[in-house]
Amino acid sequence: MFCNQCEQTAKGVGCTVVGVCGKKPEVSNLQDLLLHTVKGLSLYAAEGRKVGVVDAAVNHFTVEAIFSTLTNVNFDAARFQKLINQGMELTEGMKEKVAAAGGNTTFADPSANLKIAQDLEGLIKQAEELGHVVSKDADTDIQSLQQTLVYGLKGISAYADHAKILGQEADKVYAYIHEAMAALANKELGLNDWVGLVLKCGEANLWAMELLDAANTGKFGHPVPTEVPLGHKKGKCILVSGHDLLDLANLLEQTVGKGIYVYTHGEMLPTHGYPELKKYKHFYGHFGTAWNNQRKEFPTFPGAILMTTNCIQDPQAYMEGIFTTGLVGWPGVTHVKNGDFSAVIERALAMPGFEEDEDKGSVLVGFARNTVMSVADKVIAGVKEGAIKHFFLVGGCDGAKAGRSYYTEFVEKAPQDTIILTLACGKFRFFDKKLGDIGGIPRLLDVGQCNDAYSAIQIAVALANAFECGVNDLPLSLVLSWYEQKAVAILLTLLHLGIKDIRLGPSLPAFISPNVLDVLVKNFNIKPITTAEADLAAILG
Template identity: 50%
Template sequence: MFCFQCEQTDRTGSSPGCSGTRGNCGKTQPTADLQDLLVHAVKGIAQYASRARALGAADDDAARFVLFAMFTTLTNVNFTPTRFVALLREAKAVRDRVRDRYEEAARARGQQPETLTGPATWKAQPDLDGLLRQAAEVGVRSGLDVVGADVVGLRALCLYGMKGVCAYAHHATVLGLRDQKVYAEVEDILSFLADDPTDPDELLSRATRVGMLNLDVMRLLDAANTGSYGSPEPTAVRTTPVVGKAILVSGHDLKDLAVLLEQTAGTGINVYTHGEMLPAHAYPALRAHPHLVGNYGGAWHEQQHEFARFPGPILMTSNCIIEPHLSYRHRIFTTGPVGWAGVRHLTEDFEPVIQAAKAMPGFTTTEPEKVVTVGFARDAVLSVVDRIVEAVRSGAVRHFFLVGGCDGPTPGRDYYGEFAENVPQDSLVLTLGCAKYRFNHKDFGDIGGIPRLLDLGQCNDTYSAITIALRLAEEFGCGVNELPMTLVLSWMEQKAIAVLLTLLALGIRNIHLGPELPGFLTPSLAARIVDQFGLRTTGEATTDVARALERQ
């Protein structure tokens, strides 16, 4: 195996990358290799699907399979080799069906079907050993000796951004919002990558297209979430337990949480959120369930000791799972794209989770109440935009700092807590993603009734942050880069790469990114991106705050 797609990448060797028999995220060599092969197979589907769609023979079921399959290859999503073997078999069947649709459509128009090469010609081997041999030929560093590390790095930038795009699009799809323009662009970009492009300028240009595609997808996801559950509203969320039977829900998928809440209604079981599920409390339709009682624990990387202490079952709905300890392996369940060998996987029938909750003690006492406030999404913030604009013009609000992204276990992430705590009292801190757990328990106070800490939601809610920034720029009659605003982002995996590409594609400059740059960016690539897009690496928190204010 070789993998350098996330911030957990091993950096102890001569070049960044996890290799050997196990990655730092916990995935084994067979899992990592089968994921690489699945991406290869998906590119083959895209080669035919993009051509079929151009001829009016689109296969939207195939497009949705592409989204789901790519999602399973994100960091900390699925660690089950058998699931990938099954997905590879399905990918072969989907590819053959789309190929036949394309060829039939071409002939119906009097055209000779193209003879495609590369992933389009992949033939699944009949056994695991054969699949693993194939995987060895199609890893992310394929062609390194010929095209060089910069080209490989740019291909990875596009590919990993596309993984994030597909994950966000899948979240929207399960809520019923589907966009054929999104499907078409996903197929087109993956087909482009299937041809092993070598032009650095073309690859970098395509990366900005990935970013603009992600903006469309995040807009779609925002509409899916708010259309299903209402616009988030500022909400105080309990972070201490109450007496009673309990289920913990982690990940990102709001639909799974909604289904569980419906199935547990009237059972006497309390439901708690964890990690990126915290913002779910702000959605009116979800908050309407009285047994959604609070949030338990913090960011995803704390789950092993938090899940071990939780006195009930756990449902993991999307990316963020790490190896379950034996202490709770028998009571953790997965759903959607998530998987771990030996852990029971469910599909919208959560009765096994409910029965497990009934069999366990739950919380035996109610602890003194503590709360954090969430729900400052775009509608909530823009409803008071006049007050915010006036506060800036009067000098009451000096600067906006967006401090967010993915948290993680690696050293250097205390930076984000230190940064937020060093923001001056006349400035606002906006946050989204699980990086907020570094500081969201602190009392930041307010400025003229405007809370200084505004939690915009999940990483899935990045569209809210972008919308707020664009509206503020409109109100002040300037570009986003002229706003008194600094973006300080913590990246971990591929959704964060998609978001970063969106910000760069929108021309937003002087973004602070850390705690380290992605391992797939060579020094020369990093220098080019820093120069072209004004990207900055995080340094020392107090110094970075001071410099941001100096640039105002």
């Protein structure tokens, strides 16, 4: 195996024996084989669009398959075998349709002509021989850009899949993914071509986040400021982790009148601000912080646990009674199908629950773009009057490395005349800090989940328009943390929009070559974090 897609990859180079995340070599290799399968399918799908052949099943499979290779989503080898077989069936079908429409079906790349083994052991061996989906014979910089592209596509696929589940799709997203995956077979592309594809990946991710934003707000309403308890109520309980709002909504509806309190974990915290979710009286509060602390958090939760997307490393190491949905899977863990949460409810009722109430304070959520822009006049007045000197967007992924304490220190040491916007699970380094307010506006504003970077972008654009300047001219600085591939996609979106001076940490991606990093520095002035004190001093002058 070789996997370097996350920030915590072994020795900052790549995992070759077993994943730091707990992923076994056979699963890593099967993920590579699945991507080869999608690459071959994409060659026919991209050609199909040229002759008017577009297949919804192919589109849906593409994002589901790529999403399933995201960090900590699916560690079940048997499920990858099913996905690979499904991909091969769709490839054959697409090949026939394209040929019938007069399109080209002759491709030299091995991915277009795969003959897969019929048993799991044979697939694993075949996967190991094929290796990573990027070009082995390309130079280092092109391989670096290809890896960046593939990891960005994983982030796009996650958001596109979530949006699709809620009925929001756009063929231009699928078309770009097929175009980009097919490009991996093109040995004629030069460095500038790959730079262009990578930046276009950022644009496509913006489309996907916009779709997901429309899906979430269209079904559940626009988030509103909401106080979320961090303690718990006496009684039976279910903990929901991940990102999927529809799973949470279905669970809340099915637990009405059952005497069960539903709590959020990790990136589900912002869901408390959605009107159509917060209306449930038994939707009570938030338990725990982010995935890297689950070793100590999950064993202390006395109820059932529902995982809706990538959120935990090997749940079998923690406790029984964990359930998964959608593309999430681990061997031996119960998978909920068709939105029927009866098994989760039964488990919660059989477990002890909390024995007494506990008050551990609360946090505020619900500061997405509609809320922030509703007080835009106060924000603008605060800046013009000098009460607000600077805005920081401090957000991104969380992880286990000690260097992530930087983000806590940065927020704590930010001057009192600054406002901090935050999103994604990186906020759990400081989400419960009491930072006060400026003229009634909280200094710490929770914009939402990682995909709510779309909201943060809209806020920045609206402020730039109000001040009649560009986003880069605003008193706004981005200080980001990354761990997995959705963060890669969001970073590419920011670069596509031309946003400069981004600080990134806790370490730079292992898949970025020195020359590619030099391009990012020269064109976007992207830079690694140093210390909170030094970076604050540099930003504020």
